Amino acid sequence: MATKTVFVFVLLYLCYFQIVTGVSEREVTDMLLKDYQKEGRPVRDPTQAVETSLDVFLIQIVKLITQRQVLVINFWLVHRWKDDFLTWNPAEYGNISSIRIRSENIWRPRLVNYNREHEEGWSETPDTNAIVQSDGEVLWNYQITIHSTCVMDIARFPFDVQKCPLKIGSWTYDSSKLKIVNRSETGDTNQFIENAEWKLLSFDLEVNHVEYSCCPGVLWDDMTYTIVIQRRSTFFVLYTVMPCAILAFMAVCGFWLPPDSGERMFICINAFLSMIVLQQVANKHLPGTATTIPLINRFMGVGILLVFASSALTILTLSLLFKTFDLQPVPKWLRRIFCLGSPDPNIIRLAPEVSPKKVDANVLEVTELEDMDATFATDRAKATSQLVRRARKVLLQLKEEYDMMSRYEKIQKEWKIVAGKIDRCLLIAFFIALVVISGAIFGPSG
Incomplete structure (x- = not known):
């Protein structure tokens, strides 16, 4: 009897365990979603x-x-x-x-x-x-x-x-x-x-x-x-900002070249074109429309303006250096600025009547007149005297032409010195401008 009772309890326990623990998650899910409305x-x-x-x-x-x-x-x-x-x-x-x-x-x-x-x-x-x-x-x-x-x-x-x-x-x-x-x-x-x-x-x-x-x-x-x-920003600093700064510095350093050097304009033009190309590359990383000018574009714009100003002033300097018509002595105010001292007393204004072409014409005119005088001279002594005077006049004309050319070369030399000193001043001014502008743009408040 005791054995049957134990057997009945074990059977009931197993049935209960089967009923309680035999539930799967799927059955729970089906139960929950049976009448579930997901819209409300x-x-x-x-x-x-x-x-x-x-x-x-x-x-x-x-x-x-x-x-x-x-x-x-x-x-x-x-x-x-x-x-x-x-x-x-x-x-x-x-x-x-x-x-x-x-x-x-x-x-x-x-x-x-x-x-x-x-x-x-x-x-x-x-x-x-x-x-x-x-x-x-x-x-x-x-x-x-x-x-x-x-x-x-x-x-x-x-x-x-x-x-x-x-x-x-x-x-x-x-x-x-x-x-x-x-x-x-x-x-x-x-x-x-x-x-x-x-x-x-x-x-x-x-x-x-x-x-x-x-x-x-x-x-x-x-x-x-x-x-x-x-x-x-490392990528842009290495491949955009630094090349742009180097190009602007090269354009400024062009003033270090001799004024009569033809390489300066070549440097300026190449720097100008290279900076435009770099600007186009940087613009590919910017929005199509913007309400402000980017920092890098401001720097490139300033660099392009510096290169343009360098080219324009180079043209001005070359025009002073190779000026060959209506050449005037260096003005006093330029002499004071660049400390050239007092002008040479032998340097005077080159008037049209003492130009090289005028001298040549005078020499020919005097020569022709003297030839006519010599033709009509009958006295031997008189003819000799006239020949001496004619030779003296020719020598005087040659000396005057030589002095004029010497004065012309001295004036040209002074203008070359002025052009060189202008270049040095522009070199310093442009270098300071480049440093100040770069600091203002890339500074903490830029």
Whole structure:
């Protein structure tokens, strides 16, 4: 009798164990979704708002498309809310306290990024499993890559810092229907993968309650994450800024060449063309439209102006150096500026009547007259005297021509000295201007 009693108890225990522990997660899921409606909010009291929390994990900044001002980023999004219609008693279902359900089969908050760029319409939310607890708590996370608009401030390019806001909220539920709360004060960057072009400075969070013009008196919740990134400027400094600075310095150093050297204009023209090419290369990394002039473009513009001014002043210097008509002595004010001292008393203004061509004409005229006098001379002594006078006049004319050419060369030499000193002054002035302007543009307040 005792054996039969034990056998009956064992059989009842096994039956109970089979009934209680033989429940599968699939059966729990079927039970929950049997009469479930995913279109309505998961609250039994219609006046109650669904409280949803959102955690954003920044995984990677893929790229910032500067021409379109669009930031491409990888996120992990973690949603948490409570569903009053997804509850059960674990004791009645084999102590199963949590299950996985396809998220498309249940109600989801469907939070969207307001400033997201949609190239092919509204993209579908990734369909990943949601973890449902027995008390109705739902945890839904997924990974997503989005294109978010980011209005860029390129005033200090390539040393710029960009702030890209990500405004996330419900598109159809106001705060009385869906309340968004934050579990953390900032976005999560523990899993962040460094970007080769951009350095992440901060990932802050701000929860807003906004009233829009479409719905007066109604507040809408949103969570605005602000990504602050700084450009890694080494590439642009090495391949754009430094070549531009070197070209501008070469154009300035052109004043060190002798004034009569023909290589100076060659240097200026090549530097001018090279800086224009570098400017076009830099513009490929900038937005198509902008309200400010980038730092690097300001520097290149100044460099181009310096090269242009260098070329123009080189032409002026060469015109002074090779001036061959109506050559005047160096003015007194230029002598004082460049410390040339008092002018040579033998240097006088070259008047038209003492020009080389006039001297040649006078010599021919005197020679012809003397030849006529010699022809009509009858007395031998008189003819000899006239020949002596004629020779003396010819020698005087030759001496006068020699003195004039000597004075001409001295004036030319003085103008060459002036041109050389002007070049040295321009070299110093342009070098100081290049250093001051570079410091003003690339300085802390530039």
